[in-house]
Amino acid sequence: MVFPVANFIKLETGATKRMLFDRWWWEDRKHTDPKSRMIKTSKVMVFHAIEEDGAKVDKIFSVLSYKLQESLAPYIETGQIFTRHVEITKQGEDYATDYAFRLV
Numbered sequence: 001m002v003f004p005v006a007n008f009i010k011l012e013t014g015a016t017k018r019m020l021f022d023r024w025w026w027e028d029r030k031h032t033d034p035k036s037r038m039i040k041t042s043k044v045m046v047f048h049a050i051e052e053d054g055a056k057v058d059k060i061f062s063v064l065s066y067k068l069q070e071s072l073a074p075y076i077e078t079g080q081i082f083t084r085h086v087e088i089t090k091q092g093e094d095y096a097t098d099y100a101f102r103l104v
Contacts, residue, residue: 009052009061011090018087019061020051024076034094045069068099075103
């Protein structure tokens, strides 16, 4: 069986993902709220990744979490997020999801 190659980066709970970005932008995305099942539009921070866990890639990494967006924003403004590797670890599930972030 042939499986399509994903062009986006997905975080797994408890696993650290290491990425290198070269640009970013905002997108409005419609999605279904997992609890209420209502469709809503959210502002999503989107990054173009050129490296994932040491391998060269051409993928997209999207950030819906407002808290993670707040953590990343200062590094976008200074440009550091494009010159250093970003490590993000997803912790928890659903509304208890949190993210550990650091530049390396």
